[in-house]
Amino acid sequence: QVHLVESGGGSVQAGGSLRLSCAASGRTFSGYAMGWLRQAPGKEREFVAAVDWTGRSTYYADSVKGRFTISRDNAKNTLYLQMSSLKPEDTAVYYCATDFPYGSRRESDFRSWGQGTQVTVSS
Numbered sequence: 516q517v518h519l520v521e522s523g524g525g526s527v528q529a530g531g532s533l534r535l536s537c538a539a540s541g542r543t544f545s546g547y548a549m550g551w552l553r554q555a556p557g558k559e560r561e562f563v564a565a566v567d568w569t570g571r572s573t574y575y576a577d578s579v580k581g582r583f584t585i586s587r588d589n590a591k592n593t594l595y596l597q598m599s600s601l602k603p604e605d606t607a608v609y610y611c612a613t614d615f616p617y618g619s620r621r622e623s624d625f626r627s628w629g630q631g632t633q634v635t636v637s638s
Contacts, residue, residue, distance in 0.1 A: 517541045517627050519611050524632030531601050531636070537594040537611030537629055545589035548617040550625060551596045553607035553634075560610070562620040564596065576620070579605075601636045608633050 523535040535551070550565035564575045564585040573585050584597040594611050609632050612625035619625075 517547075517613060519613070519627065519629035521609065521611050521629045521632040524609060524634045526635040526637065527601055529602055529636055529638050532597070532599045533601065533634060535596040535598070535609055535611075535632060535634070537596075539592045539594065539611075539613075544587075544592040547613050548615065549585075549587060549594045550612050550615060551585060551594075551609060552612055552622060552625065553605075553609045554631075555604075555607040558607075560622045562622060563609070565615075565617065565619075566594070567617055572617075574618070574620075598634070601634075603636050603638045606634060606636050 518541045520538045527533055546568055548567050551563040552560050553563050554560040562576050563579055566573045566585045566587055570587045582600045586595045611629045614626040615624045
């Protein structure tokens with residue numbers, strides 16, 4: 516069973532940047548696609564980005580495309596989300612997740628989750 520631990524969240528002003536990390540353990544990291552999702556206060560959890568097991572294929576939510584970059588280091592068993600040009604509407608708890616059909620954007624398709632890390636963007 517995979518264990519996922521996010522880190523790197525914090526508070527930043529609009530226009531700033533943050534990099535989130537997700538450390539995976541418990542099974543072979545390189546064999547699985549990985550994703551980031553987020554949940555803003557009072558809203559449902561939504562898809563942000565995903566990367567295939569090789570790291571060469573990615574896809575994004577329209578709301579973050581061009582500002583966020585997902586990547587992975589299979590040698591370090593770590594997933595990343597580089598976030599730039601942050602906006603107040605990016606404020607949310609960010610989760611890494613796995614065990615989903617690659618290409619899906621449905622929150623319900625992601626079956627294994629970390630505990631989340633808070634990102635707060637002030638205007």
